[in-house]
Amino acid sequence: MTAPQNGREASHASGAARQGMPPWLPKAIAIGLALTAVFEVTVWAARQLVGFGVMLLISFFLAMVMEPAVSRLEARGLSRTPATLIVFAVTLAAIGGFSAAMVTLLIDQATQVSGEVPELFDTLVDWVNRTFHTNITTERLLRGSGNVETSVRQAADHAWGVSTTVIGGVFEVFTIALFAYYFTADGPRVRRGIISLLPPRRRAAAHRAWDIALAKTGGYVYSRALLALFSAIAHTAAFAVLGVPYAMALGVWVGVVSQFVPTVGTYLAAALPTLVALTVDPWDGVWVVAFATAYQQVENYVLQPRVTSRTVEVHPAVAFGSVLAGAALLGAVGAVIAIPAVATLQAIVSSCLPRYDTSPAVTSEAGLTGDVD
Template sequence: MSKSNAPAPTPMPAWLPRAIAVALVLTAVFEMTVWAARQLVGLGVLLLVSFFLSMVMEPAVSRLQARGMGRAAATLLVFAVTVASLAGFATAVLTLLIDQTAEVSHRLPALLATFVERINDTFGTSLTTDRLTDDTGTVETYARQAADHLWGLSTTVVGGVFDLLTVGLFAYYFTADGPRLRRSALSLLPPQRQPAAHRAWTVALAKTGGYMYSRALLALFSTLAHTVAFMVLGIPYPVALGIWVGVISQFVPTVGTYVAAALPTLVALTVEPMDALWVIVFATAYQQVENYALQPRITARTVDVHPAVAFGSVLAGAALLGAVGAIIAIPTTATLQALAAAYLPRYKVAPALDSTGNPPEDRPM
């Protein structure tokens, strides 16, 4: 067969180079978007925390504004009270931890000797405190490691302070400019959808503020009760420990009660081991009183979320956003629940189904 009869090569389609170029550009844009999103995750979390704090402060600011105070002045007052409360709590806890650490360090040799003596009496061993503490190299190693990590620790502290200032600044502006932000957000929606969006925003404010205020009231009751109990037991720093238990038990979801009781239990162990048992007993008894007497009445008008739903929402929030998600999970769930109750249709259940849980034909004869 002659070469002149060979089929001509198929030319490249005119659209292929352009399609390849578009695909490369889209891939680059996608990669840059993913990279930017990862870099901005931290800022997004800070903005979310700031927005949540602004929603917490919004009801108080609105009440002060309704009484004649300017929006900026009301925001500044509420913000100052919030910061002062947080600073007071941090100061009380840090003072307690520093003093108790010094006390434990001072009493550690005697406590260790008592512990070794009880082990020897119980198990028939011949341990001595010298055998347990003669390895001075371990202490030196820890000291060198602490010195090596001092720069990293200082960097973390500086970063944490910067994050707190960032959250405070954004929270103040979100609260002070709350009405203008709402108008700007509503202006992006068609007029027929604006009432529903405004209602959703109002419900979110009410549920978030109600949740935090109910938690604050429960924290106050818990603080007073535990402070009195610690005074009766003669435990050191009863006020600081009472504040610790009240705040941690109410604002740390799910495990707050157990975390809160751990510190006063450890402090009681340094004074009288039997007092630690009484601390656990009182904390457990008070928790039952709170669950069945105080919490239902206080949260009835603010946040009404089933315990199982609240627990699941906390787990989901923690899985998505860590500690921040766990804290905002319950008010978010309460907001969604309120919106669902307002907009989703509900129908009356037939009496037969409501009483037995089975259709009439499935009921036992």
Template sequence: MPRWLPRAMVLALGLVAAFQFGSWAFHQLTGLLLDVLIAFFLALAIEPAVSRMAALGMRRGLATFLVFLTLVVASAGFVTLLGSMLAGQIITMIEGFPEYLDSVINWVNATFHTELRRVDVQEELLHSEWLRSYAQNSAAGVLDVSAQVLGGLFRLLTITLFSFYFAADGPRLRRAVCSVLPPARQSEVLRAWEIAVDKTGGYLYSRSLMALVSGVAHYVLLEFLDVPYAPALAVWVGLVSQFIPTIGTYLAGALPMLIAFTVDPWYAVWVLVFVVIYQQFENYVLQPKLTAKTVDIHPAVAFGSVVAGTALLGAVGALIAIPAVATLQAFLGAYVKRYDVADDPRVHGHRRRVPARGLLTRVQGLLEHARQLWGERSTRAAETGADPSGSTAAAGEETTGKSAAGRGDAGEEAAGKRAGQQG
């Protein structure tokens, strides 16, 4: 057996073991890596605000803390408004349940000619096996829900801490990254970092502004229709429609429609019509103007990036897909040489029309043409020594004289013939 064979076998087994261990570790740390990725993009989003406050003389740590405090207060206010709205609706439904049940029983009795009573229905519901099993499963699922809530809070705390450190120690982190790179690569990394901050911050800014406009517009409608919990519903529509890609608009509009339906079914129809009209206004008027200088990606590219991000990373990929693609597009665009586009209707999408000439332009053209003809006639008259204005009259007199002379000669010839015949 060759000497190198045992050593090669040990090396191969070591590589396989290292690969297996790396795959297992990556699988175990997937959640942490996603949290770090979310924290990094969150730090990029708040980097402009932190940098402005630091430029005014404030320490970066304090500036980052104030920004996060503002975000926490806004999130807590939103959750409080939404929770109070849901709690109020649940209490209203519980208090009105007997009336709903009576209306259903009356409809069934009138339609199917039965004699149901509310007491009988309540007894059947209380002693049903389905309700008992549902209550047992719900009690057992409380522990699972509690564990999920605690896990979500721990994950939120992890994201907050990582994003705080990324934003507060941004310059130090950039120095650490650039210290292991050559100078040429350092400039590229810093430029990519700057583009990422610009695009991610611009994405958050534009989305926040559109959420504000959407919330105010829907608040005016809901307040006009006298729908309860109009402020909470307006905040819900603004945030959900802008920060949940693809399906956020439908989720945002469903809750106001449901609440409006409890007041009047026609109110739900009006809310649906307003949501559809406002969505068109936002897509074709508001969003292009706000995102032209911040994100600047085509809507089809944005939709495709959201779909790809969802397929790769789930909800996290859907959230960070648009700023990530905008950053990549802006970074690669600096290295792509662009040329002037040919003036062709296949490029512009329509045939370019020559602008119609006005009446004044046509009159000026006719006058210019007449002036050119008069100049040519004057030139020819100067060469022959005649007056251009009298050339026509002279020609007429010459023609008249020739005609008269011809008539005189013809008369003399006719008189001579008559005299010869008489002789």
């Protein structure tokens, strides 16, 4: 085969290869790679902003809680900014007072327990020696627990980690408070801005849904706060009569936790004062449990129906399911806001969708006449 023939065959093969690749394929590959890169960057950014999104959600929820109180102060003649500052200051004072009481209680209890640890440890060692006929000494256990220098270094590392966590928590609280204030102070403007994005025919329904959300969220929190106040006063008085230490702090703990921690809040609230009472006298712990149980019955059958009759009406099974779903999605934040969110959704659906009479008389008449709804 001659050289010109080889050249013609090579050019023919390259031409066939060029003809075999569609002209749009390189562009499609480039677009596919670009879309993949955009998707990966978007997913990465979303993961990085999850924490910030949760803080915005908490801020918006707090703004919805404070909005009814601010509106009432506005109706009494105050301007928006002073009304927001007053409600915001009261909210911060309530949260700060509860936090301070709990921190004081925990620090005092931790100090007391740490002072009793050596005595408890000696008692435990004596019991082990008597029961199992051993000859264990406290000094031997302490020597075998490791190098003191290593323990000190580990304690320093833990202290640094705790300090970093505390600083991060303070920054998150400040961020939530800042956005909650701006969402509340600029509430009407935020509302108009969001609703203006909708078509005109949808704006009336959006206004109605927004009003329902504010009423349900504010009603839920205010009714729970009122029940928490009643519970805190009653339990504080009972703990003071029983001689339980830190009666006021424990009473506030029971009031807040029992009302704002869904489903299991009642049991968690009673656990802490029961443990504290047991350190004084076992019978005090029994009386604490008895009083908490009796008060819960009074709250369920007397107080709660009157306080929450016009606020949040959610079936217990729906409330429990919503709490589980909210906790699975957003953790503790989702569990707290799940019930008012479901109540709001339920109210919006009830107000927007038509309802038909399903009484036995109507359904039997419809079946006899052949009418179909």
